[in-house]
Amino acid sequence: MGAEWFKETLTDSRLHDALWRQFLFSGLVLLIEMPLGVGIALLMPRKGWGVSASLVTLALPLLIPWNVIGTIWIIFTRPDIGLFGAAINNLGIAFDHTASPLHAWITLMFMEVWHWTPLVALLAYAGLRAIPEAYYQAARIDGASAWAIFRYIQLPKMRGVLTIALLLRFMDSFLIYAEPFVLTGGGPGNSTTFLSIYLVKIAVGQFDLGPAAAFSLIYFLIVLLFSYLFFQALQNVGKGEDR
Amino acid sequence: MAKIEMQEIAHSYMAQPKGPDDYALKRIHHDWDDGGAYALLGPSGCGKTTMLNIISGLLRPSEGRVLYDGRDVTDLPPEKRNIAQVFQFPVLYDTMSVFNNLAFPLRNRGVDETEVSRRVREVADILDLTPFLKKKAAGLTADAKQKISLGRGLVRSDVAAILFDEPLTVIDPHLKWHLRRQLKQVHEQLKLTLIYVTHDQIEALTFADQVIVMYEGEIVQVGTPQELFETPKHKFVGYFIGSPGMNFLPCVLEGDAARVNGHKIPLDGETAAAGRSKTGKLELGIRPMYLTVHAEPVEGGVPVTVKLVQDQGSFKILTLGLEDHVLQARLPEEHPVPSDNAWVTFPVDRAKLYADERLVG
Structure with a gap:
């Protein structure tokens, strides 16, 4: 019966673990990718051939299919033949993401940051480019430091695009499936079993469709709730701002 | 306050200008007297904004020198020139209150906080901004925003001149008149040098004691509104001033x-x-x-x-x-x-x- 399935889901300790793991993952993703993306956008060239070159370079990871990303990183980090894995093992650090949960997380974070920071950077860059030149001229005349220009002009003017970036990155990272599934399959142990991977295990692996359906609904509500909270919070940051 | 001299200024946006057509400013030699109210009048693309940006230091001229009270400032950046500039669109720090907006140029220069407060209140009083001081600058009307932009210039006690780059473009017609009058009052009260760029002849003629008419990168005439009307020195002044021309x-x-x-x-x-x-x-x-x-x-x-x-x-x-x-x-x-x-x-x-x-x- 429906209510029992919800009860079963809510008391499932493995699901609780997966949920905290998921929050940790999304939290780390946002903490790293948002500042890094903004930083990259600030360093990107404003004119000349460097503009198109940097835009194309940044867009490359975004154009690769997600399961291919996972495969690329499996090979890249293999201790025997991977460029990264072999190099770091030869330096004397025993790095193997299939054996150590910490190494699995590090690999996963590197992959995720490499894959998605460009999106944040591109959005932030678009926001920066939309700031009229007069703002920078006025700031120079007012004697503003580079930090003050960032704090009082660039950051407030990027609020709109950063809200979008934050929402997209939160939702996507909270719903992540293909890349960790290909890279680690949820292991070692359950250390990288995120909500979506666990959900697929219940639904397709154990064929417990009832609890899986209840779980899906709860999963959706969590994403919706947090997206709403983020959106509201960012809307209120610079209330009354119109340009 | 200062006398501003432009000596043999020419400017081209190209790295290797070939002929006179490559120059946005051809050869400008002009003095701006201390305390004068000037209007720079001319059609779009005649070099008005280029000239203004050279005075403020946002642009370094290709040739010539800029002097403030006899001191060569050609290579100084705008923040070292004691100049204020008001732009076509109001430039505000949206996330700050009106008070903080006005205080911004002073705080950047490390002015003592009690002095900041005194100066801001003084300027807010002159510009009728006192009731808004605690409000966020972002929510105000266009004319109040433009007054804040102006206030950020006035608040600095060391300002040599205030430059205006078509500041009334986004203001409603009935408020334009009011704001222009307030500008005139500020000029009379503070005796600052004001240089006002516009392509609107009515605005130029009502605002300025001296109108500088520019055409294709050159100054074609300098004179009082009456002189420009009675004896245009160039055909362009003839049909640009007066309606019909x-x-x-x-x-x-x-x-x-x-x-x-x-x-x-x-x-x-x-x-x-x-x-x-x-x-x-x-x-x-x-x-x-x-x-x-x-x-x-x-x-x-x-x-x-x-x-x-x-x-x-x-x-x-x-x-x-x-x-x-x-x-x-x-x-x-x-x-x-x-x-x-x-x-x-x-x-x-x-x-x-x-x-x-x-x-x-």
């Missing part, structure tokens, strides 16, 4: 008279003598309001056809055909309007002669 007719000289399509129009002796020494293309110029229109043939009258009459309420604009040329005349409302045929005379003291677009005499 000055009439120009190609002519040849014949003794002390100009001959237009076989009609003799008398000139004063001095002008004619000066004109005879010129070799370029000669043109006769006259303001529409000085053209005398007669309904009957008169001695020395040039026959014209009346093509169009526009009633502007307090006066009428007549479009007249003089064979293949077109003239405009401005008549008082009560003046009878001739139909079809009319005769015009050119008062000797009002008719000007131009050689190669420049005034003769």
